[in-house]
Amino acid sequence: MTTREAIAVHTLADEALDQAIIAQHAADPVDLTALSALYREGAQRARDRAAARFALTHAWVLALEAGDARSIAELERELRACGGLAPPRS
Amino acid sequence: MLTVTRLQEQLRPVRRAVESAAGLPNVLYNDPAGFELEKQQIFHRTWACIGVANDVPEPGDAKPIDFLGMPLLLVRDHDGALRLFQNVCRHRGMILIDAPRKLKGVIRCPYHSWCYNLNGSLRATPHVGGPGINEHCDVPADQLGLLEVRMGVFLDAVFADVSGHAAPFEEFIAPLKARWSEFADQPLYHGGQESRFTLDIASNWKLAVENYCESYHLPWVHPGLNSYSRLEDHYNIFAPDDAAHAPGDFSGQGTLVYAPQFEGEAPMPNFGGLSDVWDRSAEYIALFPNVLFGVHRDHVYSIRLEPVSHGRTREHIEIYYTTPEAATSDERASTRRKNAALWKDIFIEDIGVVEGMQQGRGALGFDGGKFSPVMDAPTHRFHAWVAAQLS
Numbered sequence: 001m002t003t004r005e006a007i008a009v010h011t012l013a014d015e016a017l018d019q020a021i022i023a024q025h026a027a028d029p030v031d032l033t034a035l036s037a038l039y040r041e042g043a044q045r046a047r048d049r050a051a052a053r054f055a056l057t058h059a060w061v062l063a064l065e066a067g068d069a070r071s072i073a074e075l076e077r078e079l080r081a082c083g084g085l086a087p088p089r090s
Numbered sequence: 091m092l093t094v095t096r097l098q099e100q101l102r103p104v105r106r107a108v109e110s111a112a113g114l115p116n117v118l119y120n121d122p123a124g125f126e127l128e129k130q131q132i133f134h135r136t137w138a139c140i141g142v143a144n145d146v147p148e149p150g151d152a153k154p155i156d157f158l159g160m161p162l163l164l165v166r167d168h169d170g171a172l173r174l175f176q177n178v179c180r181h182r183g184m185i186l187i188d189a190p191r192k193l194k195g196v197i198r199c200p201y202h203s204w205c206y207n208l209n210g211s212l213r214a215t216p217h218v219g220g221p222g223i224n225e226h227c228d229v230p231a232d233q234l235g236l237l238e239v240r241m242g243v244f245l246d247a248v249f250a251d252v253s254g255h256a257a258p259f260e261e262f263i264a265p266l267k268a269r270w271s272e273f274a275d276q277p278l279y280h281g282g283q284e285s286r287f288t289l290d291i292a293s294n295w296k297l298a299v300e301n302y303c304e305s306y307h308l309p310w311v312h313p314g315l316n317s318y319s320r321l322e323d324h325y326n327i328f329a330p331d332d333a334a335h336a337p338g339d340f341s342g343q344g345t346l347v348y349a350p351q352f353e354g355e356a357p358m359p360n361f362g363g364l365s366d367v368w369d370r371s372a373e374y375i376a377l378f379p380n381v382l383f384g385v386h387r388d389h390v391y392s393i394r395l396e397p398v399s400h401g402r403t404r405e406h407i408e409i410y411y412t413t414p415e416a417a418t419s420d421e422r423a424s425t426r427r428k429n430a431a432l433w434k435d436i437f438i439e440d441i442g443v444v445e446g447m448q449q450g451r452g453a454l455g456f457d458g459g460k461f462s463p464v465m466d467a468p469t470h471r472f473h474a475w476v477a478a479q480l481s
Contacts, residue, residue, distance in 0.1 A: 032194070038333050052224025060224075061216050064205045067168075067195030 036062035036071060043078070053084040075085055092123040097480065104458065104477040105335075113458030114477065116185075119294045119451035125400035129158045132479045133320060136337045137262045139381035139394045140164075140250045142408050143243055144173055144280040145190075148275040148474040152197070153190045158397060160252055162239060163187055166199075167208035174250055179204055180212065197236075209412055210236035245270075246278050246410060247381050247392050256337060260408050265333040266340055266377055272368065273385050276361045278410035278415030281389075281426045285409035287434055291441055293448035295397040298405060299446050299472050302393070303376040305343040306465035306468050313441050323347045334471070336480035341468035342375030348386055352432075355425040358388040361412045376468075378475050384433075388412060390432060407437065439478055 017038065036059045043055035056079050063071040070072040079085040100115040118124040122243070131136070139156075145153045146166040155162040155179050163177035163186060184201040189210050195206040205214040212231040219226040240251040242259030244267065245389040249259060256262065267274045290299060301307065305324035308315055327332075327342040348370055350357070360368075364387055382393040389411050396404040405426050409430055411417040417426075450456060461470045 050222055054217075057216045057222050057224055061198065061205060061214060063204050064196045064214055065194065066200045067193075079224065081223075084224050086225055 014045070017045070032062050032066035033068055033071070036060075036066060036068065036075075040071075040075065049082055053079065054080050056084055058081065091120050092117045092127065095137065097127075100458075101477040101481050105481070106471050108461050108463045108467050110415055110462055111470055111474070113470075114296070115458050115472050116454075116456060117446060118476070118480075120400060122132060122240065125294075125397070126208045127480060128136050128209065128397075128476075132476070133158050133255050133397070134160065136247045136256045136379075136479070137251050137259060139243065139247050139377075139392075140174075141248045141394070142392065142406075143246045143248055143249075144408060146172065147280075148192070150193045151190070152187050152193050154185070155186045157250065157252065161185055162250065162252075163197075163236075165193075165208050165247065172241065172243065172248070173208065174209055174239045174248070176239060177466065178237070180236070181215075206236050210238050212236075220325040243386075245273065245383060245390055245392060246280070246408070247383075247394065248382075254384070259298050265329040265338050266375065269327075269329075270373070270375060270385060271376075272364050273361065273390065279412070279414050281409045281411055281417050281430070284423070284427050285411075285417075285430050287328040287407050287430070289405040289407070289434075291403045291405060291444055292405055293403060293444045294400055294451070294478065295395045296401040296472070297444045297447045298393075298395050298403055298440075299376045299378070299382065300447075300469045301440055302374065302382045303342045303472060304466060304469040305345075306462065307443060311443055312436055315436075318349055319347050320470070327373060328471055329438060335475050338377075339471070339475050340375050340377045341375060341471040342374040343468060346371055348372035350386070350429070352425055352428045356426065358422070358425060358429075359385065359412050360387040360415050376472065378472060379479075386417075388418070389429065393437070405437065407433065409433065418461040479481075 009016060021038045024031060024038060039059035039062065040053045043052045043059060046052035046055055056075060060075040060079060063075055080087055097117065103112040104114055140155050140157050140162060141164055149166050149168050150171050151166045153164045155164055161177035163175045165173045167173055179186055179199040179201065181199065181202060181204050184199050186197050186199055193208065198205050198208055203216045204212065207213050212226065212234045215231060218224060218225050218229050218362055229265050240254060242249045242263060244263050305321060309321050325344050327344055329340045333339050356466045370386045374384045376382050379397040384391045389409060391407060391409045394406040396406060398404055414424050
C-alpha cells in the first residue's frame, strides 16, 4: 500500500483496522475476500458519507475480483444507498 | 533493403510453376523490414495460430499472448467457453494481464481498477465520476467492453484473425478439415508437462515451414528414420487446387510406414473409428502460415511457430493422446516420455539445417534457390503462398 492509500485508510477507521488492511495488501497472495471485508468494515466506521463511499468502492472492486457474488450484491446495494452507484435500470 | 517495387519484381519468379520458379528473396529472411511486412500482410491480416486451447484448460484461466506486438488475452470464461480479446483496458490502454493466472471473478485493470467480466463486458469503473462515484454519463459502460478477437480452434490449436476481415474460420480450415476429417472432431487429451516443449531457433519462421513440409531431407538429417520410414515410403501432400495460394492453403508429406515401437512399452490406444489407411500411415502438414501438424493413429502433435524476429523463431510443441488414460496415467508415463523424447530429438536434428539456411540467406548472390519439381514441390507451394500474400 502506498503512503497516500494508508492516509486515506486512516480517515476511515481506527489504527488497528488500518494496520489490518495494510497487512492484507502486503500478503502474498492477497486474500481478496478478507481484504474486501476489511474495507467494508472501514466503510461502516467511516466518519462521513464520502469516506464511506470510497471504502465501499474498494470493498466492491475486491469482491468483484474474488467472484464473491453475495458480497457483490450487498455492496452494490450499499453503494446505491449512499450515491456511489445509480439505481438499477427498471 | 526492401523496396515495394523491387520486392514485387522478386516475387514474380516465385509464383511461377515449380519447374521454373525461384525461391523467396533474401530480404524476407534477413531484413527487419521484410519481417514487418509479413507481420502486416500475413499475420495481422489472416488467420494465424496464436496458442493452444490447452493453455487455458480450466474456467477462469487467462493467458496473455504477445502476437507480434499485438497484446492478446486468451481466457476460459466461468462457463468454460474459450474467448480471445485484445489484452488492453479501454480506459487508458493499460495491459490487463501480464502473466498467466487463474481469475476467480473479473479481470481487474491494475491501473485504475476498471473491471471486466470474462465475456468482455465492462463491469465496474471505480471512482470514474470522482472518489466513491463509480459511474459517469460520459463513460458508457455498455460501449467500452473488451475488444474481442475472432478466434477458431482446430486440433486444439487456437487461430486468431486480428484484422476482423478474414473469411470465416470455417472456410479457412475447411480444406485441411476435409483431408483429416477422421481426426478433426476426435477428443484430444494433452499429455501434460512432459508432452510440451519449446525450441528456440536462430532462423526465420519460414525456414521451419519449408523444412517441415518436405521429405527430401529425411535420409540425411534424420538417418534414424531410414530403418523404418524410407524416403520412398513418403508422399507429397497439397491442399486442393481451389485453395492454392489462399488462406487455408497447406502442404506437407505423409508416410506409409508409421509403426511406433518403444522397447518395453505397450502400444498406445488408437483414435476410434479410423479407416484402415491409418493403420500404417501418418501425415505431416504445414497449415500456412505458422502451424505444423502431425497426425498418427495413436497421437497428434502441433508445432506453433512464433516469429520473434526476422532471424529468430520459437517452436512450441504440444503432444496429444487419444484417451485420458493414455494422456495422464502413471502407467503410460514412460511411453509418453519416450514419444516426446523421440519427437524432440527429431526436431532438434532439424535445427542445424534450418539455422544453416538462415545463415545462407546472408549470401548476396543467393537468388532464393532452385526447387526440385518432384522433391521440393511442397516447399515451393509455401513460397508461392507467401508471395501471393505479399503481392
